[in-house]
Amino acid sequence: MTVSLPSSIQRVLVTGGAGFIGWAVVRRLLAETSVQVFNLDKCGYASDLTGIEQFGEAAVQRHQLLQVDLSDAEATAAAVRQADPDLVMHLAAESHVDRSIDGPGVFVSSNVLGTFNLLQAARAHFEQLPADRAQAFRFHHISTDEVFGSLGEQGRFSETTPYDPRSPYSASKAASDHLVSAWHHTYGLPVVLTNCSNNFGPWQFPEKLIPVVIFKAVAGEPIPLYGDGGNVRDWLYVEDHVDALLLAATQGQPGRSYCVGGYGERTNKQVVEAICTLLDQRLPQGAPHSRLITPVTDRPGHDRRYAIDPGRIEQELGWTPRHPFEQGLAATVDWYLDHLGWCQAMRQRSGWTGERQGLSAGQGRHSQ
Template sequence: MTSWVAADARVLVTGGAGFIGGCVVRRLLSEFGARVFNLDKLNYASDLSSIGEHANHHVLRVDLADAEATHAAVKQADPDLVMHLAAESHVDRSIDGPEVFLASNVCGTFHLLQAVRAHWEELPEARRDRFRFHHISTDEVFGSLGSEGYFSETTPYDPRSPYSASKAASDHLVSAWHHTYGLPVIMTNCSNNYGPWQYPEKLIPVVILKALSGEQIPLYGDGQNVRDWLYVEDHVDALILAALHAEPGSNYCIGGNNELTNKQVVEAICNLLDQRLSQHTSHACMITKVEDRMGHDRRYAIDATLIRNELGWAPRHTFEHGLAKTVDWYINNLDWCKRVAALSGFQGQRLGLGPDKR
């Protein structure tokens, strides 16, 4: 199989100023010496400080909802590989305002596919053979599991939130462009990511920052919703392996094999903070149950057997190790948290109660 890796490889990463995308960009720059074109609309959750200055890093401020700008950006990047991570991704925000999720995740993916298809069809044969379009998606497209079973590459789609429905639609578009037009695509669906540099509206940073500020720590509903936690660097290991070695048309599910209830995650964070910070009472005393998310999926869990067997991937971090590194990072980077929160206007307020309760 030919590979996109070459001395002059050009990689277009969409959403490269986001949490996972930034980690992908850092890895491409440090390990491959590729020219990375970072296409990002630079919205409230975007931040480039994790990447820093690099001669091979080129930022393209483009909203994929703008078809003309997207075509121009793809032409400028002239990529050998596209890694499509750009997406509105917070379920709570999709409940409050679903329109932007359709514009970004559905229409944006359509515009990107059209631009990339035109680019791919015009490439000389050698570059065309090694070209790949890697679409990064989520396990949430599969819906909600009961107490048993796992998501896999053959699980039927059953999205339950505006966010997951928009991602499911984008997955189907990517699959259709492969089957109809022959575009050489790879698709991966991952479980819940966590780690340094994650925007402070997601569960783990919310809990850390609420606890550090002495505020009540919100726990949705009964706290028994289960997620499969995946350290972001382990996820990027899998993404790079897939981009390097997966055959066109391949689909892999990527999970950390760390099933925990939200309550267990929150309590684990409190325990780590108790160990690191001296105070008279445990941080767990601040845990407060709040109204549950609308349509809150009960359990996600991934069977990652296929990517383990075919590509040799396995996570390098236990949840305990990854969470400890994450907690330490946030303790030592409170200035970054305050800065991105101030730029976005997010001050830890509750989201996802629906438009009538905002």
């Protein structure tokens, strides 16, 4: 899907644009549009802009990194004034559930206070825009299906599902969703919300499930599998998510939310075993990689099942995922095998050495 933005959008502010999903959005904007991209990112442990030079000097000149922490209200307001955006795409968030269990305060500061500061800055910006620009302006808040809690064996999350967050991470994202909705209803800020399922693909920080499994298996280390491995996630290839985000941001109805899922329901055990099978084909000298799968103590409050009904965004905006799970997973495995040096460099730079996080006191720790 090629990006086609309305002519009214010339300047786009992407928060979290050095993160996994945000960087995918920025890459697409640089590759397929002529807009000015203002990339607001605090450049934390998982931030990375590797490969920007591939887009050529002209595209790089359209990209400006604003190294700002959204929890700093003054710096956030100054960044919004500098960007003078026609569209804000708010992806900046602390997003790792295990880290939120160990340090919830960072998640409240980044995801709740940070979103509040950005909303206030965007509101001030919106209220001084001339009528034509104000009519076209949008604030797009990107969230997660985890705000809805946990499903049983049947059913899917939709835009009408009640919120029921279970972890510090999902609670902080739920709070930010409610703030965005309130700024629309109270102040008239033209917002669009999206809630997505689990993303995967190239350039994801190596602490998340799929890259962890690849990295551990290649190294011949134990592959951790939480609990019985039966927790279900609805997997969404990141480029399909970018398609949905740009559609929602430019064609979504103000005040409306859209759920984005990839029809990729798999148990964690199925995902891990599928990766092992792909690695057996590509690295037969290490086969069978499934011998490395090692059950570990489950995460506290681990939601059993997520699944998304993307009917609204399909019917109203014409979005459908382009990559079946198997195709996206094979492409992801191949990318990581070609970029093992990048994974190692990211781990070293962040100081994360592969240990498991997010176990409550007294349970002990397992090497991940």
